[in-house]
Amino acid sequence: MTTEEFESMLDKCCDILTNEARQKGFKSSKHFEDRVREVLDGLTVEDSSIKIDYDSPAQAFPDIAMGEYGVEVKYTTSDTWRSIANSVLETQRVESVKYIYVVFGKMGGIPEVRWGEYEASVVHVRTSHVPRFEVEIASSAENSRESLFKQMGIRYEDFRQLDMTEKMKYIRAYARKIHPDGRLWWIEERDTDEHTLPIQARLYTNLSTEEKTRLRAEAALVCPKIVKSGRDRNKYDDVVLYLLTYHGVLCHQARDLFSAGSVANPANDDNGGIYIERALKLIEDDMRKAAMEMDDAIFVEYWGESVIPEQRIERWLEKADEFARGWKPSKSLFLD
Template sequence: MTVDEFEEMLRVVCANLTKEVRINGIYKTSSEFELRVREEFNVYLANTDVKVDFDPHPYIFPDIVLGEFGVEVKYTANNTWRSVANSIFESTRSNAVKHIYLLFGKMGGTAAVDWGKYDDCVIHVRTSHLPRFEVEINPKKSLFSIMGLSYEQFLHLPISEKMIHVRKYARARLKEGERLWWLEDNDETSHSLPLQVRLYMRLSQEEKRKLRGEAALLCPQIVKPSRSKGKYDDASIYLLTYHGVLCSQARDLFSAGSVALRTDGSRGGNYLERALQDIEKEMRAAANRLDDRLFVEYWGQSVPPGERIREWLKRADEFAVTWKPSDTLFL
C-alpha cells in the first residue's frame, strides 16, 4: 500500500465514522471509538494482506499498526481537536511503523472524525511525570517546525539531545516569574523535583541554613526594598521545584526576626542584611557546590565557582536601594 492509498483510506474511514456519529449518536467511550475505528479499517482492508489486530498490546505506540503504517487514535467528549498524546521518548513504539497518522474523534459540539499526519499534528510538550506530546488536528504550526527539525530527526535523537530541544522550547515560553521544574537529561524519568514535598518549618536548622544559602545566592533580588513586589518569588520557587520544600511565608527565610537576630539579639537595623551576614558561610558553600546549570537558569549566564560571590555582590548592589551589600557582606 502506498502513502497516497493509505491516506485515501483514512479519508474514507473518517467520512464514514463522521456520518455514523451524526446519525446514530456519539461514541460514549474512547475504547468504544477505537474499536469502531479498527472495524472500519478491517472492512476497508478485507481483500488485502494487511490484517487489523483486535487484541493489541495495551501500551504499544501507535494504537493501530497496519504494516508500515500506524494510526494513533484520540477521542474526546469535548468540543476540541486537542489532546495529550504519547511520551516524547516513544519507548513503546512499534519498530515496524514508518509512517504515523493521528485519527481523532471529537464528540463535543458538532461531532466529527478527522485525521492528520502525526508530525504535523504535534503542537506542544506537556510535562507531568515525564514529557508528553500534545496533538491537534489542523494546527497553525507544529512543534517540530518551532524546534527547527523534523519529527523523524527528533525521533532518532538520544534522550539527552531530545531534552535539549524540549528545554529550549519550554524556556522560550516561560512568563515572568516562571521556572522550569525539570532540569535533568539523564533518562526519561529523571527530573529535579522530589516526589515528597516537605514543609520548610519542619526541617532541621542545619538544612534550613543550607537551603537559605542556596536560595539567597541564586536570587540576589531578595535585597530589593521591602515593598518590592515578588522579590522572594524566585527563592520560594527554587526551594519547591529543586528541593521539594514548601515555604508558606517566603519573607521568613531572610527578613524575619528569627533569622535576622540569630547571632545578635539586639533590635533595629537592616534585618535582611543581618540575616545574610549570618549565612555567608552557607552561601560560599553553595557557590562552590551548585551545578552551573542553575546559574544559567537563574542568572542567565554561566559563572565559574570562584567568581560567583563577586558576581552575586555586583547583582545585589544593583538591586538594593537604601544600602550597598558589597560594603557589608563577604568582607
C-alpha cells in the first residue's frame, strides 16, 4: 500500500467516525481507539499486506501498528484540536512502523474526527517528569502551525534516534528561541535524563482570579493528596510540580491555594470547620468541569491509571478518602 492509498483510507475512516461521533458519540478514549482500530481493520480486510495488531502493549507508540504504517489515536471531550501526546523518549516505539499518522477525535463543540501526519502535527514540547510532545490538527492549511521539528531544524526520524542528552540540546534551543527573554534555569543541563520544561514561567500571584480558580480546580483534581493532614509536609509537592510543568506557573506558597482564609473562607464568617474541605466545596463545579476536559495522559501520569471523564470525580473521592484523616471527603463533597 502506498502512502497515498493509506491516506485515502484515513479519509474514509475519519468520515465514518465523524458520522458516528455526531450520531451517538464516543464516551471514552479507549472506546474511540477501539473503534478506530475496528474501522481501519474493516477498510484493509482485502489487503493481505496489512495486519492490525490487536494485542499491542498499553503504552506502545503508535497506538495502532499496521505493518510499516502506524496510527496514534488522540481523543478529547473539549472543543480543541490540540492534545498532549507521547513522551520524547519513545521507549515503547514499535520499530516496524515507518510512517506515523494521528487520528484525532474531538467530541467537544461539533464532534469531528480528522487525521494528520504525525511529524507535521507535533507543534510543541512540554514536560512534567519527562518531556512530552503536543500535537495539533490544523483546521486548514492556512491555520496550520509550523511543526516542532521544523522549528528545531531536524527531521523527526533523525530526532527520534538521538539519545536523550542530544534530544535535550534541541529542546533547550527551541525553548530559548520561543521565549528569548525568559528565565530558563529549569532546562539547563543536569546529571539526569529527567527534565522540567515549562517553556514560560509566570507567578501564580499575578494571574487573574478566573485563571487562579481554574488552576486550583485542576491541581486539586490531579493531586488528591492535598486532603492529607496539615502536618504532612509533602502533601502539596505534586500541586507545585503540576502547576509548574503543565502551566509554567510558579506558586511560592502552595498551601495558600487551599488553606488560606481568602480561598477557604471568603465570607469571613468564622464558622470554623476544616479549611481544605471548605475550599474544595467552593470549587466543586470547577473541578467537575476540569474532570470532563483535562487530557487523559495527565491522569495516567499522576494517578497511574486511565479514567474516563464521567468517572473521574468518583475516583478522586475514592483516592481522597484514603488520604484524609478526621473527615471523609465522599461524605461532604460532590453530594449534589
